[in-house]
Amino acid sequence: MMLGDGLYHVLFMLIKTINSLIVKNSGKKDSSVVAPGASVLDSETADYDEIRRTEFFMKDQIPNKVALSGYVVLAIISVIVVPFIFHQLKWYHILVAYAIAPILAFCNAYGCGLTDWSLASNYGKLAIIIFSSWVGLNNGGVVAGLASCGVMMSIVSTASDLMQDFKTGYLTLSSPRSMFFAQVIGTAIGCIMSPLVFWFFYKAYPIGDPNGTYPAPYGLLYRGIALLGVEGISSFPKNCLNLVIVFFLIAFAINLIKELLQRYETKLGLHRFVPSPMCMAIPFYLGGFFGIDMCVGSLILFLWERRNKQQATDFAPAVASGLICGDSLWGVPAAILSLLNVKPPICMKFLSAAVNAKVDSFLEGI
Structure with missing residues (x-):
């Protein structure tokens, strides 16, 4: 899925670049600069900071x-x-x-x-x-x-x-x-x-x-x-290569569906609910904890934007940086506690129903 998603965007960027060069050489105005549904006035009154950053970066x-x-x-x-x-x-x-x-x-x-x-x-x-x-x-x-x-x-x-x-x-x-x-x-x-x-x-x-x-x-x-x-x-392992090929094609299909919805369907905005194959694949590679963290963070940001969109836009990067920094710095006291053989007072585990029944019967026997 990672490779399929990345290769799709490689091809997409190549097509967009070639199309832009053709339009530029033909002397026509590239309509792709203005987002679908946006007027020329909207594009002219874009955020000044973004325009200034782009000019400074490109020069x-x-x-x-x-x-x-x-x-x-x-x-x-x-x-x-x-x-x-x-x-x-x-x-x-x-x-x-x-x-x-x-x-x-x-x-x-x-x-x-x-x-x-x-x-x-x-x-x-x-x-x-x-x-x-x-x-x-x-x-x-x-x-x-x-x-x-x-x-x-x-x-x-x-x-x-x-x-x-x-x-x-x-x-x-x-x-x-x-x-x-x-x-x-x-x-x-x-x-x-x-x-x-x-x-x-x-x-x-x-x-x-x-x-x-x-x-x-x-x-x-x-x-x-x-x-x-x-x-x-x-x-x-058996069917390993088959799974690789299938999910490679699925990543291509998801991106293609999202692109078609974004281009031809603008009223309901269904393309916003099409998942990113790259973000879907990472929890399989790194573990479920990463997917849960991203889900909770996205939910908090969504609710924050519903309450105060401008405030969320201004302060979301600072909040995210603080969470990332705090999570990383916790490794230092965790290592110190581990070296001192300090054990947590409470331990929580999630067990299957069969294993939980065995644990209950063992505790009853004690």
Whole structure:
């Protein structure tokens, strides 16, 4: 569903861009600038702050030629250097990875914009399966899959991080070029610091020891995915691939239905009730707690907008930031309480009817 939703919007943006270029070259006025049902007067009296932000953001943008040439140069460097580090990967493997990475990067940036949650690891696992299966077990497919995962995740995660930085720059009237070069400098520093930090931990602690301080459980998980990849689709759970294809198509269908309703049905506004496939998919990936949190937060915001829409528009980002910050900071006292072996006075669990009957009979016996 994540990939289907992202690819749909990739195709949608390409079609809109091509149509806009055709209209621009033909000299016709692009009617898509004004929202359906809105008059020209409405578009002219738009929010001044948004107009000012857009003008400031667009006047200092990075030229497309610079962005494209920079990506090509990095791809050439990776095609040459990475096979020397991981000889299981060939130059054409890296070339294919860089060819499909922009599509996955767009999908991740779109999902991160919707949910503020980067799913780069999800696309990295997809790269593990593809490249480990391509290289094969006898040719070092496990190492090749894990190395290609690192390449893919570095591209995909950087795209979503940069888009979040651009969003911050847009809201604060900061220069996009300043935001971009700041991330370039930070990435360059990370290329030096990350290996040093890893080397420090690798020398100081037994990394990967199940009984050690740093068991690295995700290492076993990603290696297991690579083993599944080299063994082929036959090693996957039954009907796994069928479910992937079906829900990929469902994501496309949901977006298409929403687009048709939004374009041709404007009275009832039914398109507002069509769910987002990306937001539907994330609770399956992260767990139900995320879906419940989003549902409660959306309900509070809905009621707030019904009571005072302007106040909700002005203060909702501040309230959301406070909730996110408070939830994150709670990890510090929770860790301290855990180190002190402090147990909560009340424990709550949800059990099935059968298990609950067993617990009741056990308590009665006591």
